Amino acid sequence: MKGRSLLVLTAGAVLLVLAGALWLSHGTRGPGLVLGPTVHLLDDGRPLPEFHLPATRGEFSNATLQGHWTFVLFGYTHCPDVCPTSLALLADVTRQLGERATPPQVVFVSVDAPRDSLELLQRYVPAFNPAFIGATGSDAALKALTKDLGVYYVRNAGEAAGSNSYSVDHTSSIFLIAPDGSLRAVFQQPLEARQMARDTAAILSR
Numbered sequence: 001m002k003g004r005s006l007l008v009l010t011a012g013a014v015l016l017v018l019a020g021a022l023w024l025s026h027g028t029r030g031p032g033l034v035l036g037p038t039v040h041l042l043d044d045g046r047p048l049p050e051f052h053l054p055a056t057r058g059e060f061s062n063a064t065l066q067g068h069w070t071f072v073l074f075g076y077t078h079c080p081d082v083c084p085t086s087l088a089l090l091a092d093v094t095r096q097l098g099e100r101a102t103p104p105q106v107v108f109v110s111v112d113a114p115r116d117s118l119e120l121l122q123r124y125v126p127a128f129n130p131a132f133i134g135a136t137g138s139d140a141a142l143k144a145l146t147k148d149l150g151v152y153y154v155r156n157a158g159e160a161a162g163s164n165s166y167s168v169d170h171t172s173s174i175f176l177i178a179p180d181g182s183l184r185a186v187f188q189q190p191l192e193a194r195q196m197a198r199d200t201a202a203i204l205s206r
Helices: 002-025 082-098 118-127 139-149 193-204
Strands: 039-041 052-055 058-061 070-075 105-110 133-135 153-155 168-170 174-177 183-187
Touching (some): 039 193, 070 082, 082 193, 118 133, 183 193
Parallel strands (some): 070 105
Antiparallel strands (some): 039 183, 052 133, 070 174, 153 168, 174 183
8 A cells, every 4th residue: 555655646746747847848827828938928027117219210218118019129230140030030920910910019229339320220120021110329328228128238349350340249039018118028039930929919918
């Protein structure tokens, strides 16, 4: 009888471990909500701190976030891979979401103000979708937003001293901001458009 009890307890422990692994493999879970493994959901998101950045449509600030969902991503126009890939991804995601409801607006924040003027952003960002917004600002102006979101970036100016050719290391996550101006979810690379659209639709419909 003792051996049988031990066997039952062992089987129960194994089931608990398997259940935990299954939960992790399906990503963040809320009441009636199962999301993919690349998205982290925040139910207790707080409003972002006050920030003001020049943008291709006037100004990107807390007021820009009010009343609708917003995707925010950080990068630079000379980025050879992740930035154009992410913007193309969001163009696909918003297209898919737009077939059923109003998709989130998209704001691309350049962390390379020395090279990325508003004129350049005006040509670069809308090429992926005319509705997308570009914004930038000095390091001091970016600090409130990047610090609160945990965004990291560094310009590798030493790669080509005295030239205008250098790379920028930066956070590649995509942030979903709620209509009240608070951070609601973080999407981490690698991302796939169909899964991201499903996850976003589930979050928006909560």
